[in-house]
Amino acid sequence: MWKSAHEHVLKLTVYEPGKPVEELARDLGLREEQIIKLASNENPLGPSPKALEAMRTTLERSHFYPDGGGYELRGAIAERLGIGFARENIVLGNGSNEIIEFIGHAFFRPGDEVVVARHSFAVYKLMAQLFGADTVEVPDPGFTADLDAMLAAITPRTRVLFLANPNNPTGTLVGQEAIDRFMAKVPPHVLVVFDEAYYEFLDEEAAPDVLKYVREGRNVVVMRTFSKIMGLANLRIGYGVTTPELAAVLQRTRQPFNANGIAQAGALAGLLDTEHMLRTRQITHEGREYLEKEFAAMGLEYVPSAANFVLVKVGDGNAVFQAMLRKGIILRAMGSYGLPEWIRISVGTMDQNHRCIEELRALATEGKLPA
Ligand SMILES: Cc1ncc(COP(=O)(O)O)c(C=O)c1O
The missing domain is CATH 3.40.640.10 (Type I PLP-dependent aspartate aminotransferase-like (Major domain))
Structure with missing residues (x-):
């Protein structure tokens, strides 16, 4: 039966979403609050x-x-x-x-x-x-x-x-x-x-x-x-x-x-x-500036962003994505976009941004990021 499905449907590439927090919590045996998700350009302040x-x-x-x-x-x-x-x-x-x-x-x-x-x-x-x-x-x-x-x-x-x-x-x-x-x-x-x-x-x-x-x-x-x-x-x-x-x-x-x-x-x-929107915009601008400054300081190439995420070149994007997952931080690998050397990091709260940079710096020390 399945073979008689529409040809276009059978050939369809499946969309790869950001890894859900619940899934990583299950994988690592962590509580959901211990996980930081910076993978899907969501609002880290939550809903209004x-x-x-x-x-x-x-x-x-x-x-x-x-x-x-x-x-x-x-x-x-x-x-x-x-x-x-x-x-x-x-x-x-x-x-x-x-x-x-x-x-x-x-x-x-x-x-x-x-x-x-x-x-x-x-x-x-x-x-x-x-x-x-x-x-x-x-x-x-x-x-x-x-x-x-x-x-x-x-x-x-x-x-x-x-x-x-x-x-x-x-x-x-x-x-x-x-x-x-x-x-x-x-x-x-x-x-x-x-x-x-x-x-x-x-x-x-x-x-x-x-x-x-x-x-x-x-x-x-x-x-x-x-x-x-x-x-x-x-x-x-x-x-x-x-x-x-x-x-x-x-x-x-x-x-x-x-x-x-x-x-x-x-x-x-x-x-x-409007207040919630303006506050979100403000923390996004501050967080993005911080992330971009840190990437520059680490010698990582990044694409200056106008949005609430930054694309950054880390060498082996999937390896960095996996290593960060093990630390409880969900980023987005970019292989499906034809950018295997890059990852995309959503701007989080300042605490989340700090932790993300801290862990990336730790990877750099372990030689897992480009020198
Ligand atoms: C450029 C762009 N368009 C559309 C969407 C879809 O957003 P939603 O379906 O949640 O409104 C996204 C989500 O990541 C996006 O990045």
Whole structure:
């Protein structure tokens, strides 16, 4: 029977997530509190207290189906985005990952091409594979997306172009000017998806405005998530912002209750908790500066990051990942991204960052990091 599964499904690469804390606790016989996870770019401060309170209240209503249309949350997101946006521009996803899947359902056909930067978020390629589309990976010298090269990679078969900005796993950012030049030349048959999962970590002056392209009615989807700065990764809630026409198409591809009510309540309250967001941004900036300074002091090459993680070259990435696991610290090996010499470290609390650096320094002393 299994052999009769869809050919694209049989060939699908399996996504490798960060190792869960529970799993490492079982492996090492430790308590979960003894483990530090800096592997999935989560918020080390946890969810906003306001989100927690709202979710507790909604928990009592778990016997009701959620508002599948996400009326309140979509309205609040539109309001936050400002003039030119309404509920009709917003599509909720079970994580922003699901928005990628909606785009696949709506647009990918076998033989279509999906253009991505060489080192960008793995799920674009997985979704292209799932629907039988071909992924065109464009070199990204210096680990920054090369928009001219991505433009040059567009053919009549190109259906969608993904740009994660800031990008995961590199942390690099493409600025406004480059994006504007690029958008002036993108042909109308290509849907451009700006994945802004880490947008809220940017300083306001550095943050490019791509929502203007949605306002202008261009073929653009902007994806954002509550998993990162909002600290709600477990809840699985994210969204896409696009034209009402495109949003209506994406809405047709989703399950009736794809975003659960507890997640919607948490997201709604979290969205309004500016204080928690600003505090997260601040500890991220401080922690990132600390990590980058320490990497430099240790003579380790790293990619300066605009997000809440840093890509750092450690020689044998998998060996360092395994050695750190044994110390109770979960990092992310980058072999599946074609970067076997690198690991990605999420910014934690200062205590977590200190412990991570301490253990990396111990590995260096043992000769397990490049001299
Ligand atoms: C660039 C990027 N996009 C999207 C996601 C998916 O986030 P979620 O599905 O949790 O919203 C991630 C998660 O790591 C990411 O790094």
